Amino acid sequence: MIKKLLLISILLLLPGLCSGQTYLDIAAPVSGKPQLVLAPSTTLSGPASPEVAKELSELFSLDLGLAGLFDVTTAGQAAPGAPLLLKSAYAVNGNSLVIECRLFDQVLNRELTAKRYSGSIKELRRMGHAFSDEVLRVLTGQKGPFTGKIAYATKVSGNKEIFVMDYDGFHPQRLTNNGSININPDFSPSGREIVYTSYKKGNPDLYRREIYTGAEARISARPGINAQGTFSPDGSKIAEVMSKDGNAEIYLISRDGRELARLTRTPAIDVSPAWSPDGKRLVFVSDRLGKPQLFIMDSDGGNVRRLTTEGSYNVTPRWSPKGDRIAYARQVPGGFQIFAINPDGTQDTQLTTSGSNEHPRWSPDGRFIVFSSTRNGAEAIYLMRADGSAQTRISRGRGPDSHPTWSNGW
Numbered sequence: 001m002i003k004k005l006l007l008i009s010i011l012l013l014l015p016g017l018c019s020g021q022t023y024l025d026i027a028a029p030v031s032g033k034p035q036l037v038l039a040p041s042t043t044l045s046g047p048a049s050p051e052v053a054k055e056l057s058e059l060f061s062l063d064l065g066l067a068g069l070f071d072v073t074t075a076g077q078a079a080p081g082a083p084l085l086l087k088s089a090y091a092v093n094g095n096s097l098v099i100e101c102r103l104f105d106q107v108l109n110r111e112l113t114a115k116r117y118s119g120s121i122k123e124l125r126r127m128g129h130a131f132s133d134e135v136l137r138v139l140t141g142q143k144g145p146f147t148g149k150i151a152y153a154t155k156v157s158g159n160k161e162i163f164v165m166d167y168d169g170f171h172p173q174r175l176t177n178n179g180s181i182n183i184n185p186d187f188s189p190s191g192r193e194i195v196y197t198s199y200k201k202g203n204p205d206l207y208r209r210e211i212y213t214g215a216e217a218r219i220s221a222r223p224g225i226n227a228q229g230t231f232s233p234d235g236s237k238i239a240e241v242m243s244k245d246g247n248a249e250i251y252l253i254s255r256d257g258r259e260l261a262r263l264t265r266t267p268a269i270d271v272s273p274a275w276s277p278d279g280k281r282l283v284f285v286s287d288r289l290g291k292p293q294l295f296i297m298d299s300d301g302g303n304v305r306r307l308t309t310e311g312s313y314n315v316t317p318r319w320s321p322k323g324d325r326i327a328y329a330r331q332v333p334g335g336f337q338i339f340a341i342n343p344d345g346t347q348d349t350q351l352t353t354s355g356s357n358e359h360p361r362w363s364p365d366g367r368f369i370v371f372s373s374t375r376n377g378a379e380a381i382y383l384m385r386a387d388g389s390a391q392t393r394i395s396r397g398r399g400p401d402s403h404p405t406w407s408n409g410w
Helices: 002-018 023-031 050-067 121-140
Strands: 035-038 071-074 084-093 096-105 110-120 149-154 161-166 182-187 193-198 205-210 216-220 226-231 237-242 249-254 259-262 270-275 281-286 293-298 314-319 326-332 335-341 357-362 368-373 380-385 401-406
Touching: 035 050, 050 071, 050 084, 050 121, 084 121, 096 121, 110 121, 121 161, 149 182, 161 182, 182 226, 182 401, 193 226, 205 226, 205 237, 216 237, 226 270, 237 270, 249 270, 281 314, 293 314, 314 357, 326 357, 335 357, 335 368, 368 401, 380 401
Parallel strands: 035 071, 035 084, 270 314, 357 401
Antiparallel strands: 084 096, 096 110, 149 161, 149 401, 182 193, 193 205, 205 216, 226 237, 237 249, 249 259, 270 281, 281 293, 314 326, 326 335, 357 368, 368 380
């Protein structure tokens, strides 16, 4: 009976796809969370590579399991009639690798999508993550975030330098190597460059750095603080904190550092600007009422209103790419915890409870939040779903690791 109802629901889906509806939205009321079966990876040609097959299986299981939309199982564990099947095959030729991936609807006996990727053997995980992104695009209408990169600050080398890694912690790469303090990286909308604050010339100055080439420019070096730079959604402007006029205030600068506007003008400390996805508003932190709280203002500095009313120390906000939630850290007994709140101040919800947790940042699709946590000792990078579930450590070094931010990919 369940299989029959599922078949009916999917048949109803077919015309719906043309009107923007998605597989999971239509099927879920009938079947609940659909089962996605991972078939053992096979060879396209040439010798078998158990290492490649194992890594692909583990990668798909992690990506699609974290998505929280499927009951992900292997072929040997699958229930009869499982609706979704993912097949993969590979060919290894020296240092070259070809991967073919296919997703099937087993109820209608229909292929939903198929992709072929080629590159070096070192690019296996990039190819696998790309197909995980494709699976989410086909089934939900929105591409996944798994090819994105996470930039973060780490003291693994002894100094606090900026590194970048895959979203799941693999392939860490060093971006800065100046032996100083480097913090608060933020990706451009393209994911091809970052801004960050460095003390390498003795003062906290703001730098813009290209990921591929390493080309770098110091774009804000006014006296005092030049920190917490964040790109506007169109990449044309940067909001940052400067103290050149006395106390910490929020300013807009161009990509090359030209000052465009001063947005806050109070005797208070105003810091941590973060853009709404439409670029029309900024959320920020101010102690203008005595304790650090979250406020929202228009992108020209007008129409300021208080956002948080609970807690006495709320910091580091970041707006969801969907525009519906703002994640931030609140000081509680024992440290900080991550909360999320609606832009109108409703549904202020605690998401973490273990250890001290800070610097929440959203994945590009809004499905996940990446953050730093001390729950297992040294500070490390974790991620969780937007509702706080599936909290998972992703940084794999000795750390401590902090200040994460998630890009759209390279």
